[in-house]
Amino acid sequence: MNRKFDIFKIKIVKIILYIGQKTFFGRGQLRKILVKIINAILGKGNTEIPRFTCHVNNVPFNFYNDELTGIKFYFGRNENFELDFIKRNSKNNSVFIDIGSNMGLYTQNLAYEINKKKKIKIIAIDANPIACERLKKNLSLLDKNKSKYVKINNYAIGDKNGIISLDYSNGLANGVVSNVKSKKYFKIQSIKLENLLKKEKIKFINNLKIDIEGYEDRALLPFFKFQNKKLYPQNIILEHSSNNFWKNDIVKYLMDIGYRQIYKNNSNLILTLNK
Secondary structure (H helix, E strand, O other): OOHHHHHHHHHHHHHHHHHHHHOHHHOHHHHHHHHHHHHHHHOOOOOOOOOEEEEEOOEEEEEOOOOOOOHHHHHOOOOHHHHHHHHHOOOOOEEEEEEOOOOOHHHHHHHHOOEOOEOEEEEEEOOOHHHHHHHHHHHOOOOHHHHOOEEEEOOEEOOOOEEEEEEOOOOOOOOEEOOOOOOOEEEEEEEOHHHHHHHOOOOOOOEEEEOOOOOHHHHHHHHHHHOOHHHOOOEEEEEOOOHHHOOOOHHHHHHHOOEEEEEEOOOEEEEEEOO
């Protein structure tokens, strides 16, 4: 491809993203039109090489356009209430656990907040090795004094330790536990949350976010049933839109042990622990 022509196309895409971020064109059906235009300009993305660097709500991210990282992410309309909540409740020397970190919507935003007066220890966890690599590349866009506070773990958090199989046939962002082999079938190390926290020497948790495609109950229930209450997160952001896959109502369980709901939308809810 002609390099000058490629640079021109990237400039056009950046303009479209800016329009989507700053105007009503970045919402609803109008956003879908902008996504189609970008796909028509760039074609399908590559799972290894980012197209360019862009800023989403002032935070730098590498740009990909494939099934793992949808273009709508770059319009900066996703989970802003939840992100603002986590930022407000992440004080100096706090700890944030990001289960299902993907390419780093939460981790990258929170790492960007780190400065001399506000240090945040971040444990990012994702079962998909491609997502972990993308998060690593995104963190490299930040100052080293920020990224050094982030630890990336390529694990599946579950109710047992061992090897499990994840099927990504429904998209690289939608892995489900399965024993049926497919072209997008990964064997991943599964670990209980309490074991990973012990490995990372975590003594307390201020905020925890979890989004693991309907496996939230099996990741959290063993931890809360047997863990010392001193390690209970003060705040939890939990994705509930895949609750039809849950074997146990983890929300009811959390509320029974002392959490209360303070926010809910179609995808997520926020719980805080009563003091």
